[in-house]
Amino acid sequence: MIPVTTLKDRRVAVFGLGGSGRVSVDALIAGGAKVVAFDDRAETVEKAKAEGVPTGDLKDEDWTTFAALVLAPGVPLTHPHPHWSVLRAEAAGVPVIGDVELFARERRAHCPQAPFVAITGTNGKSTTTALIAHMLEAVGRSVGLGGNIGTAVLSLPALSGGRNYVVECSSYQIDLAPSLNPSIGVLLNLAPDHLDRHGTMENYAAVKRRLVAGSDVAVIGVDDRMSSDIADALAQAGRRVIRISNRFPLAEGVYAAGTRILEADNATQTEVADLAGIASLRGAHNAQNAATAVAVCRALGVPAAKLKAALASFPGLKHRMEPVARLGRVHFINDSKATNADAAARALASFERIYWIAGGRPKSDGIAALSDYFPKIVRAYLIGEAAKGFADTLGGAVDHVDAGTLEAAVAMAATDAERDGAGEIAVLLSPACASFDQYANFEARGDAFRAAVAAYLESRNKLTQKGVA
Structure with missing residues (x-):
């Protein structure tokens, strides 16, 4: 840990008691600051209090006594509107900073x-x-x-x-x-x-x-x-x-x-x-x-x-163009971190023949900017809230289906890809969307993709052993 000594003996408000917020509290205390920590979620405050964190309702505090408000990065600073703690700090002339x-x-x-x-x-x-x-x-x-x-x-x-x-x-x-x-x-x-x-x-x-x-x-x-x-x-x-x-x-x-x-x-x-x-x-x-x-x-x-x-020797990162499996000429690629069109473009540019799994909670830019890559996409499997909007954009340019869930999309894409006799093929999860309609975060979505691929391969192996496939 890096103790925060630059606020030693000063009163510091901390808002947001998630991962980085809790670490900030510990680092400030280790450096000698006098911390008052708070969160909008009562259960989070109670848990932190039980673990010895010095909590207090910042709505009742005299903000002129604070040297700083340490704000968790997920809490709005300016848009769509400043959080109430930011407004209180600004009114008292208290700097709003982060870890x-x-x-x-x-x-x-x-x-x-x-x-x-x-x-x-x-x-x-x-x-x-x-x-x-x-x-x-x-x-x-x-x-x-x-x-x-x-x-x-x-x-x-x-x-x-x-x-x-x-x-x-x-x-x-x-x-x-x-x-x-x-x-x-x-x-x-x-x-x-x-x-x-x-x-x-x-x-x-x-x-x-x-x-x-x-x-x-x-x-x-x-x-x-x-x-x-x-x-x-x-x-x-x-x-x-x-x-x-x-x-x-x-x-x-x-x-x-x-x-x-x-x-x-x-x-x-x-x-x-x-x-x-x-x-x-x-x-x-x-x-x-x-x-x-x-x-x-x-x-x-x-x-x-x-x-x-x-x-x-670089091993790569999970959920970023991550190869998760290979079945003959078919490569299964987990690019769940691609939460916008620009990120998805980078993945689509990396392969020549693609069975594309896309969708989730759409962002304002949509996927119209990806049209240059549409000729590479053999078929698209659309999931989540974005499915209809993406289908409208793809129109007649790309064969597509509303798969509904990621698991269904993987099974459909893998089956279609196996039947494709042309060269190297990618079954690519590169959603161009946030994950929050169906998953807690992009990591959970990527893990679900990995699990769905593993389930498909296991099922296929069982059929092969029985002489069905």
Whole structure:
């Protein structure tokens, strides 16, 4: 744990007692702060109180006595409207911050020499964060991996100058970290997402920009216009910027040419690695992730010669283009993390013949933007609340069926794919939707896909043994 000493002896309100909220409470107490913790769910407050957490109804508190409100990232800060605790804090002039801000303050106060890599972007940030951490560990660096990837940042090992802190940051976390200043800030890309929480695309982009604007070195993907404009503006302001692309060569930066990752310096290109045959880094989107990881490692002083083996040993992440099974020419791919069209596009671009499982709770962008990939889709199996809307978009361009449930979709897609005699085939779960209509989160949806594939294969094996199949 990283004790939060920068608020020692100060009164601090904490709202939200989920995973990161509870860790924030413990870290604040360990650092000597006087905490009052609360949550809108009475049962959560009672459980925390029984476990020794200093709770109190923040509605009854004198907010002028608080030095800060530490807000859980899932609690609305601005849109669709500020949470009541935010309004109370603002009325009293109390800063509203989050756990990433507390981490940044502690690092500045006690260990500014500790390398701090912060990664954000609409898509690919978890894979890139994990890949950077893996590569650094593979070359012998000590690493603390956390943030939005699943480990609360304040639960990482104590600050040390010899440890590299690699932290995934969501837009919600950046919004609560006004003084965020990583050694290396990464912005992968920008596409419409979380607009219910930020109001407009411009607001969303402005939040993401803050992460790289506050960094010593900004590593920025330049394949979308908004990110490219951010890179140009920072460079013009005299900041050190390393550009990344998987669409075109760069005179300076790191880019992907097919499966090859090249480092460009003064218009001289040097191949660092070839991703061909690395299943965990399949597809153009993973080429961007790999190019970004290479750029970060090089900025941290890792010799280029050591990076090829580090990339090749990356095991990948669950629910992100994850190969879960293979049946002859049929590959079963779990891409449950693809909760918007832009993320699904990356998966659809990675295969040539696809039986696509899509749907869930739709987002505002829909799937019309995926039309360029429709010729690759042999048949689509639609699930959840989005089924009708997706069917309307697919129209006569793609054969499709309303499968209803994920389990039914897997059985139908697997059966159809087995009967397909053409080349390599993907049964691909890449929903382009949130999961909340049928599952608690994308992880639960991905686990259900894995279970459904296993059930189908087991049933098929039994039939084969009986001589039926």
